[in-house]
Amino acid sequence: MAGKVRHLKVRNGRYSARLVVPKELRSIVGKAELETQLGPDRRQALARLPGAVASLQAKIAVAERQSNAGKPVAARYPMTPEEIAIANYQLLIAFDLEIREHDPRFANAGFDDLRVAGLRAGMAGRLTDDALDELVGYQIEHFRNRGNTDAVKGTTEWRRLAINLCVSEYEALARKVERDEGDFTGKPAHPLIADAPPAGTPHEPVLLMKLLDDYLTMLERQGKGREARKRWTPVFNDLVAFVKHKDAARLTKKDLVEWRDKKLETLAAKTVADVHLASVRAVLTWAVENDRLPSNPADGVKVKKSKSVRTREKGFRDDEAIVVLKACRNYLPAVTANPSNRESAKITAAKRWAPIVCAFTGARITEITQLRKQDVRQVGDDYVLRITPDAGSVKTADYRDVPIHDQLIDLGFIEFVRESVDGPLFHNGKSDDALKSARTSSGRVSNWLQGLGVIPEGVQPNHGWRHRFKTVGEELGVSSRVLDAIQGHAGKTAGDDYGDITIVAKRNAINRFPRYEITSNG
Structure with a gap:
């Protein structure tokens, strides 16, 4: 049984080419579909189909340009310069056959020797863009009108197309010479035409x-x-x-x-x-x-990355952590008489609280700076903070509850939350730009710490806490699965998805983390 041919329709024993007009162009075209009759013979209909479809597509392409008020638009039915050259060759050969059937004078017509010489020079790449435009520019416009190209004069693509059209016309003229002598067996010699598969119907673009x-x-x-x-x-x-x-x-x-x-x-x-x-x-x-493309051209396209040289641990060491946390807990914003130059209270809070909260949760810094007042709550005897995508973003797209370490409570974190207004604790952004605002706060904390000179070389000011949390947890013998659940890391095996890591399990793990010997003024 013959397979279904795209754009080919049959009704009452007669074939036609039919194209659906895009909805946005129907008011210009005046129809929802365009159709061209191809006759009752299937073989002849298949032979005529590509040309008929191309003509219908040209009407749609013209309508698209009209809808864009003459502004440049991308080709709706794009073809490569090579495909256009093959299509042009076939159009010229088909025209040669058709005109011989209607006018005997055609076989006796001579050639324009200057044009033939120009085509040879064009094929060889010896002509300027202006000379190519004069020679084959009208053919480029023909395929532009069909929606097959949007190449702009002066670009590499336009020049390649012009040269390929010189090849196709020169080869078509060679066939005409042969046919004038009664030889209809001639084949193209140039590999562009000789080695190419037949040009099919211009495809619908996959945007x-x-x-x-x-x-x-x-x-x-x-x-x-x-x-x-x-x-x-x-x-x-x-x-x-x-x-x-x-x-x-x-x-x-x-x-x-x-x-x-x-x-x-x-x-x-x-x-x-x-x-x-x-x-x-x-x-x-x-x-x-999903059958939208036949193959992936990105396969095998890689970047060779140089291996980074590491001269130390990624996380803070004990003494380094204490230096940073002391700076944070003792931080006071600069006093200025100009209110417009004063630091936001929430940025001040981020500098004082975000690093030590990261130290006791192993969370990503932005997961902390996006926290809202309602994300900190009491569950039974435990205070927990909920890290949730609702507040901005979570890499795993899943919420998690993390118990709050006793030292944070003793330092006044719960009182700070209670005294805060509803909404974000560490930024002033609205819900539609919460993530951006949380990242801004994270950046301000990082830049401030870098400016103080308390961040060791080779350690990220914010992410260093995440590495340290995992390191300390491993030293304390905390289950890696529990550490992953606290930090929001994906499980390493399918078995990690079985069973729940409860608040109690997380609390027992958090309680094992030692306090930092730091002083605080509040």
Whole structure:
């Protein structure tokens, strides 16, 4: 049984090419569908289908330009310069056959020797862009009108397209010469035409930004990827700008390698690998898995990262931790007569409380600076703080409750929370920008500590507490599974998902952490 052919419709024994008009263009086109009759013979209909579809697509492309008031738009039915050259060759060959059937004078017509010489020079790449434009520019416009290209004169893509069109027309003229002598067996000699598969119907674009949006929407439905949209959208916009089109189906491994190399000129290898390539690879992999793309051009595109040299532990040592925490607990903001220069009370609170809360929870700094008053509460005899995505962001997209160490209570943390107004404890942001505000507070704490000169080289001012918590916990013999539950680390095995780590288990672990010998003024 013959398979279904895209855009080919049959009704009452007759075939037609039919295209659905995009909703946003129907008011201009005046129809919801466009259709061209192809006749009753299936073989002839299949032969005529690509040309008929291309003509219908051209009408839609014209309507799209009208809707954009003449502004440049991306090709709706994109084809590579090579595909366009093959399509042009086939159009010229088909025209040659058709005109011979209607006008005997055609076989006796001569050639424009200057044009033939120009095509040879164009094929060889000897012509300027202006000369190429004069020679084949009208053909480029023909395929632009069909929605097959948005190449701009002066770009590498436009020049490659112009040269390829010189090849296709020169080869078509060679066939005409052969046919004028009665030889209809001639084959193209140039590898661009000779080695290429037949040009099919121009494909519908697989828009990169649509793939990104669909992938992120899927993640968000699962409660994941809350920060990915903000971080990944600029990456995909940058890729689109680099390749100068929006079609994921046209992406090649070469495109991504060149983009990677361009990014490495200004960005760290880790950033390019872990943000740029990782995001693109994830979306394209999902597209392949969901039959949106046939293959993933990002496969095998990697960044060689130099191994960082470590000369010490990642976390604070005992003496270093005490120096930092003393500075935090004794901190007082600078006094100024100008109210506009005064430090926010919540930034002051972040500098005084966030580091020591991190020291006794092993939490990420932003998980602490995004805490709200309602996130600190009493459960039975225990005070706990809830780290939840509702407050801003949690890497695992899951809440966790962490008991509050007795030293924090003795230092007045619970009183500080009780006396605070409802809402965030350490920033003034609203709910729609809470994460950004919490990160700002985290950065202010980090910059302040760096400025004091109390952060050892090789230690991150905020993340150093996370490393220290795990190190001290291991020294105390606390179960790694309990430590992971307190810190919000994913389990290492499937078995870690069985059973719950209770508040009691976490409290017993937290109680084993020793107090810091620090003084405080409040």
